[in-house]
Amino acid sequence: TQLLEQSPQFLSIQEGENLTVYCNSSSVFSSLQWYRQEPGEGPVLLVTVVTGGEVKKLKRLTFQFGDARKDSSLHITAAQPGDTGLYLCAGATYNTDKLIFGTGTRLQVFP
Amino acid sequence: EAQVTQNPRYLITVTGKKLTVTCSQNMNHEYMSWYRQDPGLGLRQIYYSMNVEVTDKGDVPEGYKVSRKEKRNFPLILESPSPNQTSLYFCASSRNGYGYTFGSGTRLTVV
Numbered sequence A: 001t002q003l004l005e006q007s008p009q010f011l012s013i014q015e016g017e018n019l020t021v022y023c024n025s026s027s028v029f030s031s032l033q034w035y036r037q038e039p040g041e042g043p044v045l046l047v048t049v050v051t052g053g054e055v056k057k058l059k060r061l062t063f064q065f066g067d068a069r070k071d072s073s074l075h076i077t078a079a080q081p082g083d084t085g086l087y088l089c090a091g092a093t094y095n096t097d098k099l100i101f102g103t104g105t106r107l108q109v110f111p
Numbered sequence B: 001e002a003q004v005t006q007n008p009r010y011l012i013t014v015t016g017k018k019l020t021v022t023c024s025q026n027m028n029h030e031y032m033s034w035y036r037q038d039p040g041l042g043l044r045q046i047y048y049s050m051n052v053e054v055t056d057k058g059d060v061p062e063g064y065k066v067s068r069k070e071k072r073n074f075p076l077i078l079e080s081p082s083p084n085q086t087s088l089y090f091c092a093s094s095r096n097g098y099g100y101t102f103g104s105g106t107r108l109t110v111v
Helices: none
Strands: A005-007 A010-014 A019-024 A031-037 A044-049 A055-058 A061-065 A071-076 A085-092 A099-101 A105-110 B004-007 B010-013 B019-025 B031-038 B042-051 B054-057 B076-078 B087-094 B106-110
Touching: A005 A085, A010 A019, A019 A085, A019 A105, A031 A071, A044 A055, A044 A061, A071 A085, A085 B042, A099 B042, B004 B087, B010 B019, B019 B031, B019 B087, B019 B106
Parallel strands: A010 A105, B010 B106
Antiparallel strands: A005 A019, A019 A071, A031 A044, A031 A085, A055 A061, A061 A071, A085 A099, A085 A105, B004 B019, B019 B076, B031 B042, B031 B087, B042 B054, B087 B106
């Protein structure tokens, strides 16, 4: 069974702080997707990274795909209360096109 | 508006009573999937489909059926629901597998 481990599981920080969430696996993925989920709602796609070593920026969020396509990171600069939510990484497998979700990181940003 | 529509949002049913959760997308997407989300277990894939009449099992398919007779619809069928199928269910669609749009979820309780 392919697993995607996210760390940390929980993160509670003050507004203005920086943070990094990690997503690690022993498997190689064709793409790595990041989602944010609010309570009671479906996950919303933030970004998809496809190429090993790729870096994508979305305003204050920076996403990186590992060179070996097994891991990824999400860095948030100057976190704001609106960033609060559950962050999920998901890897798309080769051949089967299945999407494997990570264990999730619950972020709370206090004003 | 581009969206994935699931119905119903909430459902309470009794053990053994067949039910169907509908899912429809208006984006002409090829890929569609069903997930269940449980505390401590995260999002797990039930079934997925890469095209009309093409479906495959995810990680937790037991007790569920799906069909893909038309591109836009992907219903989830529970022939004989049991209490361990109490969960939050999400349908999702994607043009090519590189990023999914999720529905708002169906909270199912089986008593």
